[in-house]
Amino acid sequence: MDFQTLASHAKRTQGRHILDLFKDAGRAMAFSTHADGLLFDYSKTNLDRDALEFLLAEAERAGLAEKRDAMFSGAKINETEGRAVLHTALRAAFGTVVEVDGENVIPGVRATRDRMAEFANAVRDGSYIGQGGKITDVVNIGIGGSDLGPVMAVKALAPYCNGPRCHFISNIDGAHLADVLKGLNPETTLVIVASKTFTTIETMTNAASAKAWMGALVADPGAQFAALSTSAEKTADFGIDASRVFGFEDWVGGRYSMWGPIGLSLMIAIGPENFADFLAGARAMDDHFRKADLRQNLPVLLALVGMWHHQGLGYATRAVLPYEQRLERLPAYLQQLEMESNGKRVSMDGADLQSVSGPVVWGEPGTNGQHAFYQLIHQGTAIVPCEFMVGKQGFEADLSHHHHLLVANCLAQSEALMKGRSLAEATEIMAAKGLTGDELDRQARHRVFPGNRPSTTLIYDKLTPFVLGQIVALYEHRVFVEGVLLGINSYDQWGVELGKELALALGPVLSGEEVPDGKDPSTRMLVQHLQS
Numbered sequence: 001m002d003f004q005t006l007a008s009h010a011k012r013t014q015g016r017h018i019l020d021l022f023k024d025a026g027r028a029m030a031f032s033t034h035a036d037g038l039l040f041d042y043s044k045t046n047l048d049r050d051a052l053e054f055l056l057a058e059a060e061r062a063g064l065a066e067k068r069d070a071m072f073s074g075a076k077i078n079e080t081e082g083r084a085v086l087h088t089a090l091r092a093a094f095g096t097v098v099e100v101d102g103e104n105v106i107p108g109v110r111a112t113r114d115r116m117a118e119f120a121n122a123v124r125d126g127s128y129i130g131q132g133g134k135i136t137d138v139v140n141i142g143i144g145g146s147d148l149g150p151v152m153a154v155k156a157l158a159p160y161c162n163g164p165r166c167h168f169i170s171n172i173d174g175a176h177l178a179d180v181l182k183g184l185n186p187e188t189t190l191v192i193v194a195s196k197t198f199t200t201i202e203t204m205t206n207a208a209s210a211k212a213w214m215g216a217l218v219a220d221p222g223a224q225f226a227a228l229s230t231s232a233e234k235t236a237d238f239g240i241d242a243s244r245v246f247g248f249e250d251w252v253g254g255r256y257s258m259w260g261p262i263g264l265s266l267m268i269a270i271g272p273e274n275f276a277d278f279l280a281g282a283r284a285m286d287d288h289f290r291k292a293d294l295r296q297n298l299p300v301l302l303a304l305v306g307m308w309h310h311q312g313l314g315y316a317t318r319a320v321l322p323y324e325q326r327l328e329r330l331p332a333y334l335q336q337l338e339m340e341s342n343g344k345r346v347s348m349d350g351a352d353l354q355s356v357s358g359p360v361v362w363g364e365p366g367t368n369g370q371h372a373f374y375q376l377i378h379q380g381t382a383i384v385p386c387e388f389m390v391g392k393q394g395f396e397a398d399l400s401h402h403h404h405l406l407v408a409n410c411l412a413q414s415e416a417l418m419k420g421r422s423l424a425e426a427t428e429i430m431a432a433k434g435l436t437g438d439e440l441d442r443q444a445r446h447r448v449f450p451g452n453r454p455s456t457t458l459i460y461d462k463l464t465p466f467v468l469g470q471i472v473a474l475y476e477h478r479v480f481v482e483g484v485l486l487g488i489n490s491y492d493q494w495g496v497e498l499g500k501e502l503a504l505a506l507g508p509v510l511s512g513e514e515v516p517d518g519k520d521p522s523t524r525m526l527v528q529h530l531q532s
């Protein structure tokens with residue numbers, strides 16, 4: 001990416017109001033695009049045709065199409081770990097051929113999916129039972145990519161959840177385990193240990209405690225455990241029979257893994273057919289990403305708008321604001337997807353990045369966020385580009401008036417952010433209330449909305465499994481595009497290692513061992529305080 005030219009485009013737009021861009025009568029149509037039932041509107045941004053053309057040309061210059069094809073074909077684009085990046089293979093059509101080291105991986109994907117479906121059906125219909133009868137509850141123990149996707153999707157697809165209740169334990173904090181297990185019957189609970197590596201300290205500690213909880217009542221607790229992992233050896237050591245182990249390969253990154261075995265809890269919750277629809281939605285987005293012209297390509301446009309705001313205009317964060325209560329965990333899911341992928345400081349070849357890397361991503365569902373942090377978004381000094389999303393329809397037919405208000409709020413927020421309210425307008429409002437003189441001026445100034453604040457809006461029909469698959473894959477590919485333009489490796493996560501190492505060393509200290517030499521004075525003081 002030519003960041004200098006990007007900066008000069010950004011500079012050129014300074015002081016210009018987004019509303020002025022709508023003097024171009026075709027803007028709303030030109031700066032929005034449709035794909036497979038989704039509408040993405042990015043017209044309420046300060047991106048103009050020249051800047052967009054520049055960004056599109058940069059995407060071409062960066063070899064985006066070739067790099068995208070390399071990813072889909074199984075090339076080892078995760079160079080720092082020597083791995084292919086093939087979460088797309090987990091949802092590819094079964095006739096597809098995708099080779100890693102000369103071997104077609106699709107038959108293996110299919111065999112594992114068939115085994116998952118067989119097991120999910122058995123849990124759902126009661127042909128697999130716990131030692132106290134039919135499984136009533138499923139507890140997924142995992143963290144990061146082995147947790148956030150299934151949690152988010154089980155909540156998102158609540159109208160489709162007709163299997164056993166699903167619960168999730170991730171935090172090493174014993175409170176999480178205790179609160180989830182409290183009230184569950186060990187004899188009718190299935191525990192799924194989800195860990196790609198099967199070494200993650202949080203997951204292994206929680207899994208051991210859950211096994212002890214179950215072992216207090218159940219003669220053979222291992223028989224009510226399943227495992228999702230790349231390590232058959234470690235799952236066997238833990239005492240889980242191979243028939244309930246669902247493996248995957250190292251070419252599936254943790255935060256991209258919910259399409260395969262890590263999605264087992266979701267498959268049990270919604271059933272294999274709905275799970276297949278979820279994959280079909282992602283596959284539709286894959287096809288769109290591969291085939292659509294860059295100008296109509298949703299992941300490409302979402303990425304370019306994101307880079308315009310962050311790398312171009314210097315906005316430090318972006319908010320993801322789903323007007324869909326059931327997407328309440330989507331912002332947390334996207335935090336890992338985007339920040340673990342693109343929060344990097346060196347490019348693929350190890351050189352310092354020439355620009356800022358990925359932004360801070362955060363958010364909450366609307367309308368709750370409106371009553372919490374929208375004050376800052378509207379009147380604070382930091383500009384936060386907002387990514388709104390909303391469905392045309394809800395599921396609660398008898399509550400359609402709620403849905404109309406929900407959608408009205410979503411549209412009103414993007415309008416308010418863009419238009420704002422001028423001092424003249426605020427003065428008129430306050431004068432009508434009888435204020436005059438200095439007091440009128442003072443009160444009016446507090447009621448000014450600067451406006452000119454950018455947002456995008458994604459509209460889908462209804463939050464079905466297919467649509468959820470589309471949305472998640474859209475964001476996955478957005479991360480890829482931004483990664484290519486930044487020249488980084490979006491598929492490693494070395495930044496999580498140092499803290500893990502230090503925590504491992506500190507564990508025994510907090511159990512009473514001496515503080516080792518070389519600890520900094522602050523950490524030493526905190527440890528001593530905790531030990532006292």
Ligand SMILES: O=P(O)(O)OC[C@H]1O[C@](O)(CO)[C@@H](O)[C@@H]1O
Pocket residue numbers: 143144145146194195196197198199200203254255340493496
């Ligand atoms: O599935 P695992 O191996 O337990 O890893 C869990 C998570 O830990 C990380 O490696 C680092 O936080 C994530 O990338 C991953 O999703």
